[in-house]
Amino acid sequence: MIFVRIMNKSSDTISSLAKGLRVLECFGAETPKLSITDVSKATGLDRATSRRCLLTLYNEGYADYDGKFFTLTPRTLRLGMGAISSLPLPQIVQPWLDQLTEQIGQSCSVSILDGTEIVYLARAAQKRVMSIGLMPGSRLPAHCTSMGRILLGALPYIKAQEIVESSDLSPRTRFSLTDPDTIMQRIKEAHDQGYALIDQEVEIGLRSIAVPLFDGRGNTVAALNTGMAATQDDVATLVPRYLPNLLQVQAGLRRLL
Numbered sequence: 001m002i003f004v005r006i007m008n009k010s011s012d013t014i015s016s017l018a019k020g021l022r023v024l025e026c027f028g029a030e031t032p033k034l035s036i037t038d039v040s041k042a043t044g045l046d047r048a049t050s051r052r053c054l055l056t057l058y059n060e061g062y063a064d065y066d067g068k069f070f071t072l073t074p075r076t077l078r079l080g081m082g083a084i085s086s087l088p089l090p091q092i093v094q095p096w097l098d099q100l101t102e103q104i105g106q107s108c109s110v111s112i113l114d115g116t117e118i119v120y121l122a123r124a125a126q127k128r129v130m131s132i133g134l135m136p137g138s139r140l141p142a143h144c145t146s147m148g149r150i151l152l153g154a155l156p157y158i159k160a161q162e163i164v165e166s167s168d169l170s171p172r173t174r175f176s177l178t179d180p181d182t183i184m185q186r187i188k189e190a191h192d193q194g195y196a197l198i199d200q201e202v203e204i205g206l207r208s209i210a211v212p213l214f215d216g217r218g219n220t221v222a223a224l225n226t227g228m229a230a231t232q233d234d235v236a237t238l239v240p241r242y243l244p245n246l247l248q249v250q251a252g253l254r255r256l257l
Helices: 002-007 015-024 036-043 047-059 074-085 088-104 146-153 157-165 180-193 235-254
Strands: 063-065 070-072 107-114 117-124 139-141 196-199 206-214 220-229
Touching: 015 036, 015 047, 036 047, 047 063, 047 070, 088 107, 088 117, 088 220, 088 235, 107 146, 117 146, 146 157, 146 180, 146 196, 146 206, 146 220, 157 180, 180 196, 196 235, 206 235, 220 235
Parallel strands: none
Antiparallel strands: 063 070, 107 117, 107 220, 117 139, 196 206, 206 220
16 A cells, blocks of 8 residues: 555656657657647647657657657657567467468458557568558557457447547548447447458558457457458458458467467
């Protein structure tokens, strides 16, 4: 109890570190280059604090600076990759992903939920069917991805609804769903049927099917999917073609997670 009381004191936290982490989180696929003003607006920090945080990242090699805009350097990957590699889950699932990919001839991935996004923990690439390269640490919106809908479906309905409503629902393709109620209906369907099927909602030409990964107590700890190029075949044919293989891996991993 003494330890808990000590750790709850604000004096035991480093506010400057917390501010620096907030600045790091501003950068993303949609915001690769940011000015001091941009960071100040995004974080709510004043310009002087934002400037000090950015210059610290620059001096430590985590950011580049052209005199106006800051961009992150590959050095920042050490932070994310270190965290991912320290988790046991990626090491457990990777051999299963490699084997599954060889069996079905399609790329396979495992991800977890982080806020409104999924984070790739492990991946076995057979073919590149997306315009962007995916790897451990990559992020995609949860609401429009097969793994995201599986992971959202594992949450209490109200919690999943809050995440969807706080997500950027701007359409990525002409097939993207943008109505929160419709998205929640698809999430519920994925939960009820035990798999999620996505047809070109993330990117034109990409389909995917995902299932949950359970631990020994039946809790959803991650999602597993396979993605393939959209062809003239009916999307419904993906279920009998790939779902049995995904469920076989799901059953095997449940004994290990």
